[in-house]
Amino acid sequence: MTPRDGAIVSLRGVGKTFENGVAALDGLNLDIAEGEFVPLLGPSGCGKSTALRIIAGLSEASAGAAAAPAGNIGFVFQDPTLLPWTTMAGNVALPFTLGAAGNSEPHAAVARALARVALSEFAEAYPRELSGGMRMRAAIARALVTEPRLLLMDEPFAALDEITRFRLNNDLLAVWQELRRTVVFVTHSVFESVYLSQRILVMTPRPGRVFAEIAIPVSYPRDERFRTSAEYAGYCRQVSDALSHAMGGAA
Amino acid sequence: MTRTKKDRALRIALPLAMLALAVLAWDLVVRAFAIPPYVLPSPARVGATLVNDAPLLWQSLKVTLSIAFQGFVLAAFGGIALAVTFNQWRIAEYSLYPYAVILQVTPVIAIAPLLLIYLPQPLAVLACAWIVAFFPVLANTTLGLNSVDHNLVSLFHLYKASRWQMLLHLKLPAALPQILAGLRIAGGLSLIGAVVAEIAAGSAGAGSGLAYRIAESGYRLNISRMFAALLLLSLAGVAIFLVLSALSHMLLRRWHDSAVRQER
Ligand SMILES: Nc1ncnc2c1ncn2[C@@H]1O[C@H](COP(=O)(O)OP(=O)(O)O)[C@@H](O)[C@H]1O
Numbered sequence: 001m002t003p004r005d006g007a008i009v010s011l012r013g014v015g016k017t018f019e020n021g022v023a024a025l026d027g028l029n030l031d032i033a034e035g036e037f038v039p040l041l042g043p044s045g046c047g048k049s050t051a052l053r054i055i056a057g058l059s060e061a062s063a064g065a066a067a068a069p070a071g072n073i074g075f076v077f078q079d080p081t082l083l084p085w086t087t088m089a090g091n092v093a094l095p096f097t098l099g100a101a102g103n104s105e106p107h108a109a110v111a112r113a114l115a116r117v118a119l120s121e122f123a124e125a126y127p128r129e130l131s132g133g134m135r136m137r138a139a140i141a142r143a144l145v146t147e148p149r150l151l152l153m154d155e156p157f158a159a160l161d162e163i164t165r166f167r168l169n170n171d172l173l174a175v176w177q178e179l180r181r182t183v184v185f186v187t188h189s190v191f192e193s194v195y196l197s198q199r200i201l202v203m204t205p206r207p208g209r210v211f212a213e214i215a216i217p218v219s220y221p222r223d224e225r226f227r228t229s230a231e232y233a234g235y236c237r238q239v240s241d242a243l244s245h246a247m248g249g250a251a
Numbered sequence: 252m253t254r255t256k257k258d259r260a261l262r263i264a265l266p267l268a269m270l271a272l273a274v275l276a277w278d279l280v281v282r283a284f285a286i287p288p289y290v291l292p293s294p295a296r297v298g299a300t301l302v303n304d305a306p307l308l309w310q311s312l313k314v315t316l317s318i319a320f321q322g323f324v325l326a327a328f329g330g331i332a333l334a335v336t337f338n339q340w341r342i343a344e345y346s347l348y349p350y351a352v353i354l355q356v357t358p359v360i361a362i363a364p365l366l367l368i369y370l371p372q373p374l375a376v377l378a379c380a381w382i383v384a385f386f387p388v389l390a391n392t393t394l395g396l397n398s399v400d401h402n403l404v405s406l407f408h409l410y411k412a413s414r415w416q417m418l419l420h421l422k423l424p425a426a427l428p429q430i431l432a433g434l435r436i437a438g439g440l441s442l443i444g445a446v447v448a449e450i451a452a453g454s455a456g457a458g459s460g461l462a463y464r465i466a467e468s469g470y471r472l473n474i475s476r477m478f479a480a481l482l483l484l485s486l487a488g489v490a491i492f493l494v495l496s497a498l499s500h501m502l503l504r505r506w507h508d509s510a511v512r513q514e515r
Pocket residue numbers: 018019020022023024042043044045046047048049050051206
């Protein structure tokens with residue numbers, strides 16, 4: 001199946017039932033345009049990770065059709081998922097070590113990716129020696145190093161403290177505005193999704209599908225002023241309401 | 252002194268004090284009951300034997316250590332190679348793993364006499380050292396290869412890693428802590444295996460290892476030499492353990508929780 005016009009990711013009626021009988025997704029439709037930053041918002045267990053793995057080609061849909069660019073996809077997991085036995089530079093270079101194409105100067109690309117997440121001076125440090133936030137930034141650098149067309153992020157900041165999370169949200173927005181790659185960002189945080197995006201997809205509990213699509217027509221760049229504005233609070237309430245509707249009305 | 256320094260000093264001083272006490276008690280008992288040396292020699296007499304028989308004992312120590320070392324190296328390579336084979340080919344695992352277990356659970360002391368019939372003695376001793384030492388390497392490596400983080404496996408799939416890359420860049424390094432744990436156990440066991448086979452061969456054997464010395468000295472009622480040889484065997488075991496622990500620490504120093512000293 002080819003994606004709908006202008007869409008880089010397109011899911012049509014996608015269902016996923018695991019061997020143990022759990023139906024994680026059922027009738028999931030979504031289209032994501034090139035260069036968009038779209039959060040998938042939903043309660044835990046609603047199939048967000050499953051949807052992301054299907055988009056990445058790591059898992060097969062058991063029904064429906066999924067279209068996404070083949071190859072050159074970046075993936076960031078909830079945990080940094082670094083190789084503990086090698087340095088930050090070694091970790092960021094992993095896609096090249098495994099033969100990912102796309103760059104004739106891997107060293108320069110790794111240095112650039114590390115600089116982008118402000119980890120240049122820790123290139124030779126081992127993951128064990130750095131904080132959770134720094135490890136997460138290394139994971140983002142690794143996902144960006146091949147300059148992927150599509151970046152998939154699975155609750156990347158859920159395990160971090162709030163202060164670190166705000167910082168990384170800002171850093172991520174800055175990188176996105178510079179590179180304008182397509183980002184699908186799974187989260188269960190209403191606040192995070194409103195802050196980051198112009199369009200939020202709210203999912204229902206298992207089996208997951210898109211329940212509502214909410215526009216946040218606020219231009220970038222966004223900063224702390226937006227985060228503390230009444231406008232922001234209003235959108236958060238709206239998204240929060242949609243989420244509790246999706247979950248069956250229990251507020 | 253800081254707490255940790257004091258702690259470390261105690262960890263060295265206390266066992267040494269215990270040793271001194273035990274030796275003292277041993278000496279006192281021998282003197283008080285006038286025990287003849289062919290029943291229980293005094294510590295001083297064992298020490299003297301250690302010095303007087305040094306050339307002979309040293310020669311035997313070298314023989315035993317060399318067998319244990321060869322058994323260990325074979326066990327290390329054999330165990331790791333077998334674990335990798337099992338990991339890559341299910342068929343091989345299903346066909347052979349039960350026999351690896353059988354080999355492990357059968358007491359080696361019962362296998363040794365048979366091996367001594369079919370193999371020349373040095374080879375039989377080596378085979379025993381190998382049999383007891385390879386299983387912990389196999390079991391630990393298998394466990395390590397199978398306990399790789401699922402997300403890392405997904406990541407490698409995403410970047411289209413080949414089977415070979417998956418093994419070399421992910422599974423083997425991830426298994427390294429377990430492999431090293433297996434090797435630490437195998438080091439001690441290879442010594443035990445060598446000793447068991449030498450003892451089984453007994454004085455009839457043509458060996459000249461430390462265990463053979465112990466058996467031989469027993470027949471001759473040379474009890475102090477038995478003690479001296481036993482002491483050397485224990486020291487050899489301790490040395491093997493220390494060397495392997497140091498190796499493990501060196502390899503894991505920068506990245507594994509077990510080796511990183513957490514600053515407080
Ligand atoms: N490999 C799997 N095998 C069986 N069930 C799974 C598997 N992966 C996920 N599930 C189940 O599918 C549902 C959705 O999981 P997931 O996509 O991880 O949700 P989310 O990311 O939204 O928290 C859960 O009930 C989970 O237990």
